[in-house]
């Protein structure tokens with residue numbers, strides 16, 4: 037603060053509100069103990085006296101000795117702003133404790149008379165005309181902060197955001213005056229929302245629907261957001277939500293016709309009712325899912341797409357997936373360099389349950405994306421459809437926070453609580469939330485507080501477990517009834533109008549259902565698995581012109597003159613020139629970079645993420661170089677000729693579940709992008725198990741949702757203990773069916789190059805499927821794994837590789853060994869050129885699923901003298917690929933004995949001690965290669 041006030045005008049006139057309170061405190065201090073005060077203030081107080089001349093025009097100016105009272109009034113006003121939510125009327129059932137203690141003048145030693153003497157301007161700027169004194173001002177603030185809408189934003193750090201919110205609130209944004217038409221529109225929507233639930237309840241007795249009733253105005257809120265988005269020219273609204281109210285949202289926000297909704301309940305086909313104008317798109321899988329998990333995409337007349345993501349029952353896990361879809365919709369990936377991000381194009385609406393929001397960690401994982409460069413989407417609008425109960429569990433047993441929304445506060449998300457029985461307030465907060473996101477590109481949360489009219493589903497009897505709550509609910513009018521009465525009282529509609537609206541809606545629904553009945557056929561409509569999926573991948577040529585690859589390699593290693601790469605790293609990377617000069621091999625990471633370059637030249641964008649993915653966990657990748665002098669980043673893949681698409685590689689937040697979900701969502705939305713998620717170690721991928729189970733492995737059969745996502749899961753038993761060895765291959769193989777994904781355990785950099793290129797070439801095609809590679813650690817730089825340039829330029833992905841130089845003397849071979857990945861290389865290291873192991877042949881199974889049974893059979897048949905075929909693995913017998921491969925091997929053994937070499941059954945995957953590991957690994961190799 038400067039004391040350079042040469043003019044005689046008092047500086048106090050520009051200070052209001054809490055700042056003035058602070059100055060007054062300083063002045064009190066000045067009077068009592070000036071020596072403790074900053075000399076700047078002492079100077080100011082000497083020159084200008086007490087900070088009282090802020091209210092020269094007010095009659096009720098404060099005497100200097102009344103500073104204490106003024107200060108108390110200012111503190112009271114601040115308490116209303118900050119804590120008004122605790123005293124607010126946001127609970128429709130009025131069954132929650134209300135704390136008004138901080139709102140009472142007496143708490144601050146003030147009487148009403150004291151307040152009347154306080155100037156308005158000390159409490160409020162831009163007060164309405166009828167606010168005449170301090171008491172009026174406090175009451176006005178209470179009407180803004182403690183009625184049907186309540187706010188929490190003091191945790192937001194940026195003062196501009198707080199001031200913006202405060203200004204909006206104090207300008208009365210939460211007290212909208214809707215015109216008569218809008219009011220009628222809102223009542224119409226509420227009548228439909230309630231009417232849909234009533235109709236289903238009555239017509240399809242006993243069928244689960246997870247009724248919205250109690251938070252009906254969720255649809256009003258969403259409808260308003262869609263309207264705002266349409267006016268703003270938003271291209272895509274991505275919605276994620278669970279079961280509660282989903283059917284209602286599908287029909288009233290996604291505009292899925294009533295006929296299609298009722299056909300679902302009647303278990304008959306709905307295709308006949310799909311709108312002919314193409315405005316609605318739905319996909320289905322051949323195995324299907326329950327109706328309250330299905331998604332849809334609706335294109336409105338203004339061109340805004342509204343998309344509801346498909347999701348499983350697992351509460352909240354769709355959130356990161358929707359975030360990924362949104363990011364994909366915001367990005368232009370059609371040019372080389374970093375993808376262009378435009379957060380205005382699209383945004384997410386994430387609807388949460390009040391029990392699930394604080395309970396499920398995936399929520400905070402997703403909130404953590406909000407300002408991370410690889411994951412941010414310019415703010416999501418979160419809505420808690422808060423019915424104050426989860427299944428039968430009430431709040432006191434389900435969380436430790438005051439509000440369900442509290443976890444969001446750690447991410448500086450402003451929170452608006454709104455009473456769901458107040459549809460006009462709901463419209464207002466929708467507008468505020470939309471504007472906030474538009475202005476600050478940040479998340480905002482609306483806590484829509486209602487109740488749940490029935491049990492968890494409509495067959496449950498909630499009085500058994502929650503009697504007090506439900507006695508209250510049974511007495512409570514629906515929001516449609518309440519709002520109908522309000523509009524009648526306001527003379528906008530008559531009672532008869534309100535009744536008629538309800539009757540007409542029921543009639544409309546009955547007619548829709550009649551049409552369904554007329555169209556009903558006896559046969560339940562079947563969705564067939566697409567033939568392309570059934571047939572699997574064709575053999576895809578993935579070789580590349582040698583000149584092109586050579587030029588690219590040079591470009592990747594030619595950095596600008598003014599770029600100072602870290603010396604040691606530069607030296608290592610420059611070694612990548614050698615294989616192109618006929619010396620040395622292309623190692624794993626080098627092959628990966630070259631594959632990426634060729635894929636970009638083919639026109640597919642690439643997005644690679646994971647913990648420390650830029651460098652690579654094993655310091656192998658280095659796709660982003662850092663200038664040693666100034667830290668500037670250089671991405672050599674941005675500087676290759678003829679690249680036609682963007683390339684990004686991001687170090688991800690330290691999460692598996694949300695990050696993998698995000699990448700899946702990204703790839704679902706942008707099906708031409710090669711999206712790769714890398715686990716730090718494959719062992720940690722089970723933190724994201726539900727993403728594998730519920731989405732990646734099964735989304736196609738349930739919902740017809742395609743993905744070509746690649747997951748790199750570092751795997752290999754190298755004596756690093758139980759949590760740095762196994763990517764739990766067994767789990768991915770156990771889930772393998774119906775060509776749902778590819779599972780590979782590779783032993784060659786060349787095969788890695790070709791499988792990446794094969795995947796890229798299949799993107800966007802009907803037979804595309806996700807790809808799991810249990811990727812290597814010690815093999816990354818292993819000489820037996822490296823590729824020659826010719827290996828890359830020629831050929832294609834090989835599902836099996838026969839050990840070079842072995843098995844030549846067909847008659848001598850008594851045992852054929854099958855192994856994958858590192859185990860295959862361990863065997864290869866031992867047999868060297870094979871001269872000493874004529875009785876054995878080794879086959880590397882590079883692709884485990886789809887299992888290359890035919891190719892393996894042809895090899896087995898070749899060795900007619902062989903007595904045994906055997907699977908060799910480093911994982912325990914109850915893990916790894918053995919139990920998956922065993923039945924295939926038995927089927928093709930043709931009388932030969934099928935054997936297993938590996939660790940015995942174990943509860944933990946790997947030894948804790950490195951030496952014990954070596955002993956066991958040696959034993960396996962010895963036994964597998966033992967002469968017979």
Ligand SMILES: Cc1ncc(C[n+]2csc(CCOP(=O)(O)OP(=O)(O)O)c2C)c(N)n1
Pocket residue numbers: 280349350351388389390391392393421423425426427488
């Ligand atoms: C991960 C997960 N755990 C448990 C369940 C079972 N379940 C379904 S709904 C529900 C209660 C959810 O409560 P809330 O989040 O408040 O949403 P509401 O159903 O009340 O709208 C539970 C426990 C589930 N679907 N998903």
